[in-house]
Every structure is written in C-alpha cells, then in structure tokens.
Amino acid sequence: MSPYILTLTLRQIASQRRTFVMLLFAAVPLLLAVVFRIAAEDGEDPLTFLGEGMEGVIVALILPLTALVFGTAALGQELEDGTAVYLLSKPIPRLRIVVEKAIAAWIATSLVLIVSVVGTGLILLIDDSEFRAIAAFAVAVTLGSLAYTTLFVCLSIMYNRALIIGLVYVFVWEAIVTNLIDNARYVSVREFTLGIAESLADVPAAVLDASLGAAASFLLLAAVAAVTTLYASYRLGSFQVGDQT
C-alpha cells in the first residue's frame, strides 16, 4: 500500500502560500535569539532564555498555530472545496485517509517546529554545547505536533469552523482555563508537550517547569493522538457531503 494521499497532501502543502507564512512565523524565535546574542548582558543565561522562549513562544504559540493551520487544511479544505469526493468515492478504509492526512500535517508541522527549535537553540547555545536540551525540545515539539494535528484533523471533519474552534481551544482552554482550573492540564496538549520537554532535557526548574510528569505526558499525548484519529475515521465514514455542521 503506497501512501498516495500522504504524498499528494505534502505536495499541496509545499505549494501553498500559508506554508511560507508559517515558516516566517517560525523564524520569530530565531530573531529573538539573535537579539539576545547581541544585546544580552553578562550573567544572563542563554539556556534559561531558550526555556522561556520554548514555553512562552514556541509551545504556546507557534506549535499550536502551525498545527492548526496544517491540521485543519489537510482534509478540511478538501471537504470544503469538494475535492474530498475523489477520496470518499474510493474503496479504501476511512482510517487510511485520516492517517495519511494526519501524517502529512504532522510532517509539515514538525518540520516548521524543528527549524524553529533547533535554529533558536543553536544560535543561543552553540558555544555551550547544550545539545541535549535542544534535541529534547525538538523531540517534544515533534510529539506535540502529532497530538495537535490529529486533534485538528478530527475537528475539521466534525465542523466547518474547525479553525475558530481550534483557536478557542488554544487561546481560551490551554492559555486561560488551564491556569484557572488545575485539572484542566490533563486535557492540554501544551502541558503534555512541556512535560515531555522537561523530562527529556533534564534542565533545572528555572529553565523549564512543567506541571505534568513524563509518564502522564507521554500517555496522555498518545491517547489524544489515538482517540482523535479513530474518532476522525468514524466520523469520516459517516460524512455527509454538503451536510457538515
């Protein structure tokens, strides 16, 4: 079974203007790192700056927004413009369609995030050889991308306005509700990603202080990816053309 849907989707993503915009967006931390290198005063720790940037910019903003853009467009755009019928009218399992679409969105999101994390890390830490932290953060955003993209692919099958619903999840649920209600962190991909980053990087709490432990983060992230993929496949099997809510 060759991944024709995955290949076509990656080709579509590569030719879209939004991909270029997301790459520009992902370059923001790199610029901040350059400014830090130029303007930082003695005693300011580049690893702490990277940890703050990871938590406050990369995981809080760039990761979810990039995943939202690629995740909702991978299949949602085809459902909206009508080209999805070329997939839906084929004798292939709906799970295969969802998996290939989600992997395409995951690859695109991960690449953008890895460029952002590794680029920023190298600019800040090249002299200190703190490569473990850089690698750990890269792995964390890659895994975080998986959960976010499967979640947003699923939303795009369920709702016409998946982009808006995704924005509400990121900026209301993850950014505000998680801070107000302690248990909300168990349904926050952002918290899972930070938990993985902290556990793999093994950095002091001053650099990165996640609210979830390693095991819980890995398990919950895997659960989100699995459940949203399976549910997306179920919903796509019952998808009614022209009848999306």
Next chain:
Amino acid sequence: MTSLPTPAAEAGAATPPDRAGPPPTLEVRSVSHWYGNLVAVNDVSFELQPGITGLLGPNGAGKSTLLHMMAGFLKPSAGEVRIVGESTWRNPDLYRHVGIVIEREAVYAGLTGYEFVLFNARLQGLPDPHEATRRAIALVDLADAQDRKTSGYSKGMKQRIKIASAIVHDPQVLLLDEPFNGADPSIRLFLMDMLRTMAAEGRTILFSSHILEEVEHLGENVLVVVAGRLAASGDFRAIRRLMTQRPHTFSIRSSDNTEFARALLSAGIVDGLDLTDGALIIRTSDFGRFTVEMPRAAQRAGIELTEVDPLDESLESVFSYLVQA
C-alpha cells in the same frame, strides 16, 4: 405521479420497483431526505437496469440530493439505496463498481490531468494504473492536454477529466450530476456518444440534467423529479409528447386587441382568452398550429402585433404541468 409505459430493459430502463425481470443494478426504495424542516427528496422509488437514464428536473428539485444518496455521500432520512444488491451507505467497497461525477468543478489544482486520473486509478487499487489512466483519458479525448495542469483547464475540459477519473476503473454503474455543464456543443455530443457506447456495453448510467434537450438526446428513459418527488418515469418520447401538448398561455399586445380576439376565435386556434389591461391573454392546446396561424390571422385582419410573450415557458411551469397531468 405520471407513470408512463417504458420499453423493455434492453436499452436501459427506469422502472417502478417490484416488476418482474432481471435483478436491478440500482434500487431506490422509498427514499426520503430532509434537512431540518425542508424535505429535499420525498418517498422516491425506482429501479434501474443497464442502459442510460436521465434524471430530469428543475434546479432545486432534489436531483443532486438523490444522486448523493445513490453515491453513498448522504444517508437517506428514510428508505434505502442499493447498488448491485448492496446498500450504498457506509460501504466504501462498493466504489469498485461505481463511478461518480459530481457537479462541482473542483479538481486538484496542482496536478496535471494525467496525474489527477492516475491518482484516482491508484486509489482504486488497479493492477496497471498507468494503462487504465491512458485508456480513460483517451476515452474523453484529452490525451493532447493530459500533461497540462488542471488549473489551466477550461470548464469543459475539467468536466472531461472528472469523467475520466470516474471511469478509470471501468465501473458497472456510473452516476453523473449535470455532466454537460460548461461543455461546448461538440464536446457535449462527443460525451453523449461516449456514454451511449458505455451503456450499450452493459453499464448502468444515470445522469442528471435540468435541460430537456440533453435528456432528449441521450436518455431514452427518464425520471422526472419535481419538488423532491418522482413526477414521472418511463420513455422520454411519451413525456415529451405530454410536454408539447400541454396548454400554452401567451400575452399579446396589438394595434386592436378586441378585433384581434375576434379574429383568433373565428380562426379556431385558441381555447380561451381574456382581455386585460392593454393585453390579450390567450390559451391554446395546439402550440404548433397556433404559432403558424396566429400571425396569419393578424395579417388577414390588418392588425399590427407589437408584443407576443409566452407566459409559461419556464422549466418550472413545464414540470408543474407534468406533476398535475
């Protein structure tokens, strides 16, 4: 419902269900679909055998909804659609036997025509997708343009490449929603010939259209849908006869309406007339004779005609008449 006699299944037939004969390729059993309070398709039943059938009806009559249910893209609110004996809802394996051409123009913009059809061939799991792609593109006569991006195709070319993608796996059943939209007359005739040949080879083809002439050229058998209901089914010629023999109404303005009314009545070419504010409204059931004799009557009476307007020529009025017939 006007249920007209239909020729035997040899050249394709749309028949009411429960009729003796070979098992139908496509069965629509008491199918309805509603969106909230709006009933789009209302208790429609018919069966199709190999051959071409036209699904005729005005815009908004429910043709696309019906086709979407047949294609497995919409769940019937009531009833069931079966193709080769299997339900079409939540049954992707059935698409090995079914080809679908949707009305929307959308094709994958970044691909060439060849790549687009090849993509469809590969997803069908065909043993030799390249050969199947070449064959399908040749059938729609697009080989010369197959290496161009589909984004640069005309509307008619997009229709043809969509048809190529739908027939690439040589389906037993082909469902087409307004397939001739945007095609120029020569391409339209070419596609009609192609579909006729495919039907003669034993496939079941159903196409929707809101244009009488398209159905007349292609579909010996026709299903007429009006306001979500099956208004008529059977041989197109019988339905056409009903259409041409229906009463017609015209509004006429002339130099002397009263005198012209008298002339028309004495010529015996009108069934009734009304003199209204500045216009003469006439009704006739013999459209052909009226159009020939009416100008002659005016000439004989020395009356100058300033306006002759048909009042009921819209498709909707034609179909409404069929429903009442």
